[in-house]
Amino acid sequence: MVMEIVCPAGTPAALRAAVKAGAHTIYCGFADETNARNFPGLNFDRAEMREGIAFAHGHGSKVLIAINTFPRAGDEAIWHRAVADAASSGADAVILADPGLLAYAARNHPELRRHLSVQAAAANADMINFYAETFGVKRVVLPRVLSVPEIAAINVETEVETEVFVFGGLCVMAEGRCSLSSYATGRSPNMNGVCSPASHVEYYDDNGILDARLGGYTIHRVGKEEAAPYPTLCKGCFSAGDATGHLFEDPVSLNAEQLIPQLQKAGVTALKIEGRQRSRSYVAQVVRNFRAAVDALEAGQPMPEGMLARLSEGQAMTTGAYKKTWR
Amino acid sequence: MTQSSKPIPKVPPLIARALRVMPLAPLSMSLTAYSKRVATHHPSLFRRLGEHDHARFVLDPTDLPFAIELEPNGGVPRIKVVRGQGAGDARIAGPIAALLGLVHGAFDGDALFFSRDLLIEGDTSAALALRNAVDDAELDLSEEITQLTGPLAKPLQRAFAFLERRTGVYLTRPEEAEAW
Ligand code: SF4
Numbered sequence: 297m298v299m300e301i302v303c304p305a306g307t308p309a310a311l312r313a314a315v316k317a318g319a320h321t322i323y324c325g326f327a328d329e330t331n332a333r334n335f336p337g338l339n340f341d342r343a344e345m346r347e348g349i350a351f352a353h354g355h356g357s358k359v360l361i362a363i364n365t366f367p368r369a370g371d372e373a374i375w376h377r378a379v380a381d382a383a384s385s386g387a388d389a390v391i392l393a394d395p396g397l398l399a400y401a402a403r404n405h406p407e408l409r410r411h412l413s414v415q416a417a418a419a420n421a422d423m424i425n426f427y428a429e430t431f432g433v434k435r436v437v438l439p440r441v442l443s444v445p446e447i448a449a450i451n452v453e454t455e456v457e458t459e460v461f462v463f464g465g466l467c468v469m470a471e472g473r474c475s476l477s478s479y480a481t482g483r484s485p486n487m488n489g490v491c492s493p494a495s496h497v498e499y500y501d502d503n504g505i506l507d508a509r510l511g512g513y514t515i516h517r518v519g520k521e522e523a524a525p526y527p528t529l530c531k532g533c534f535s536a537g538d539a540t541g542h543l544f545e546d547p548v549s550l551n552a553e554q555l556i557p558q559l560q561k562a563g564v565t566a567l568k569i570e571g572r573q574r575s576r577s578y579v580a581q582v583v584r585n586f587r588a589a590v591d592a593l594e595a596g597q598p599m600p601e602g603m604l605a606r607l608s609e610g611q612a613m614t615t616g617a618y619k620k621t622w623r
Numbered sequence: 624m625t626q627s628s629k630p631i632p633k634v635p636p637l638i639a640r641a642l643r644v645m646p647l648a649p650l651s652m653s654l655t656a657y658s659k660r661v662a663t664h665h666p667s668l669f670r671r672l673g674e675h676d677h678a679r680f681v682l683d684p685t686d687l688p689f690a691i692e693l694e695p696n697g698g699v700p701r702i703k704v705v706r707g708q709g710a711g712d713a714r715i716a717g718p719i720a721a722l723l724g725l726v727h728g729a730f731d732g733d734a735l736f737f738s739r740d741l742l743i744e745g746d747t748s749a750a751l752a753l754r755n756a757v758d759d760a761e762l763d764l765s766e767e768i769t770q771l772t773g774p775l776a777k778p779l780q781r782a783f784a785f786l787e788r789r790t791g792v793y794l795t796r797p798e799e800a801e802a803w
Contacts, residue, residue, distance in 0.1 A: 307758060309758060309759045309761050310759070335751060336673065337752035337755030337759075497748075498744075498745075499742065499743055499744055500744065501742050506739070506742075521739075522739075524736055524738075524739055573751075575728065575733075575754075575758045576758055578731040578734065
């Protein structure tokens, strides 16, 4: 079976671009704190979501709605409403992370397919099977910390479909467990749906020397000819003692395109592209590239050479943890 | 829609110098009228700006001798063309070809930022909101002009297409091919 391309859409225009470019499935979120890409100018209101789903279904594509932040005590109704609205809009599944919200969805909308978000950081078969038995989860998005043999080991022990990230910004820690951003900004992915929020990001250009700051701290400084990075703490450039360097990860972006045959052998069902905050141009190019790759694989042809470096952070790419090496 | 690996074209310095003598007041007035027309066709653009719909954006084509101060003003936009860098809450600067390619959805804003073709300064949140709102609006700035020209529309479209081919600058919204 052709591996499923799961593509991001931050706006209705990006959703249409993804569908036209050949995405099997599109994931998106409501324009509020219920999803982990709560960025200015992004996401869908209720009417846009209904129209987007109708457009995708009309072209044979599916739509998944990410409701993958953790409900705030006393405000659970906001998240419950999001699940109910996803069900009534005709979404093909919801992507959830919070066990309480999973229980709510399973109880009140049993017919609505449930996927486990990467935010839940389920990284072993026991945990995944627990979510399947308890909440009827049908698919898990695996955190970007696993190697290909580890993914294969998981698939041997679970019936739950696995979805893995193959392209885009790299969150190097088990998502849902990282609070680095809150040290500099007071806001983090789990609570507010943003890592390194734009409201705390500033760039200063001094004759071509670009400073990228987060919450007032300089995270990077690059020269005239160097590629610019986002100021995310995990990819920051730090000085300790005499050494200066990228402590956790270089400002690179994930591209596991050439690993697709191995991921298929490891039993992976779906390939996920990161980037709901990116443009419709990005979406169309990346989808076309990956759709060509999975179709080539299906036809028994070699993987096409990708052309995606320009779209990548730092204009450099890595296979991330899939081929694990340590500094 | 492609982010080509070719460098972004820049306005030749000779032309840029010639534009220095251009009177800016009539240009500001016609751009304001034009942006009001675009606004009536794309109301969702202002909704997407959210809390930033009264911010002042500076769009600075770095290869031209002026900058554009844009105030969305809650759906009744105002544009002022100024000499120098302009002043506002957020500044988006790059060659005019990069800015037009971005508006027309031919380029990805982050990719232009990584390659240093685009610079964002000031209120990053406001700049992102504008970028995302414009990307969703699927604008075609040439189309907005040709719609006004009645029988001249066809020759004007051809002229834009010719200019686009000659200069490599996206003056219209590129067609999205149905790949599958
Ligand atoms: S700081 Fe890095 S690892 Fe942590 S959530 Fe942000 S992107 Fe992920």
